[in-house]
Amino acid sequence: MLDVACVAVRWRCTTIQFATPPKPDDILSSNRELLEGQFTARRTIDTPARSQNSQGIMFSTTLRRLAQSARGPLGRLTVENNPYRTKKVWPPDFKDLTPQQQLRFEKKYKRRLYLAHYSPTWDKGTRMVRFVLVTGALIYALFFAEFEFWGKPYKPSEEIVAKAAHLFGIMDPDKRYERRKDAPR
Structure with missing residues (x-):
């Protein structure tokens, strides 16, 4: 079996065991595969066990992180580079909405406008x-x-x-x- 540590924050203390070497598509779609049961995830302990070699591991990790180059400043999110796509079209077309939906939208919009400009x-x-x-x-x-x-x-x-x-x-x-x-x- 091959052990691969996942990079995502929610899996930071988890080791994933693959029966076969994973493909890049398999790693990206880990949630779907986890639901389908193609590999098992087992939780490891947050704090590492104390051993004689733990100080050396921590020191080498610190040196490795210090040697990494710093990332450049992240640019401002725009419509083109935003990874989070919207689910609804904004603003909605009022011609397509029923009167009840229009009223609900207006109430929601007024409340959000009030909260956004409250000081x-x-x-x-x-x-x-x-x-x-x-x-x-x-x-x-x-x-x-x-x-x-x-x-x-x-x-x-x-x-x-x-x-x-x-x-x-x-x-x-x-x-x-x-x-x-x-x-x-």
Whole structure:
């Protein structure tokens, strides 16, 4: 029997035993042959057994991998070189779809569009802008707006504006030109 180690990631710890030497087509179609029972796969242990030679094997593997040339950067996938072919034609032809299929497609498309363009940062930013605008409008209305109630010249915000503008007596117009006791000469 001939032992061949498979390269695919899902078979990384598997040894495949062939009754006859495999052809390249046989290796590529290993899933189909496995289902048909033409060869058996047996699982090996993930961690190698400790032996006197295991350190030498690990060191030689490291040297071999270091000596390999690096792969060049992979190009961007395009329609021509993409190994994963699409199953459906995009966009679908709405003339061929029934009204139920059209509705289902529109719902799915709207949901995907919403998820693709959803941004937590943008939502937080718009919430902060709304908060600042509403707070600013309330402060302006309470402190600086000049309301007239029933034609009276009295403005209820004057007292609040006077207190806020004079910072509770620190910058009172009556005391503007007085010198503070703790001020330098």
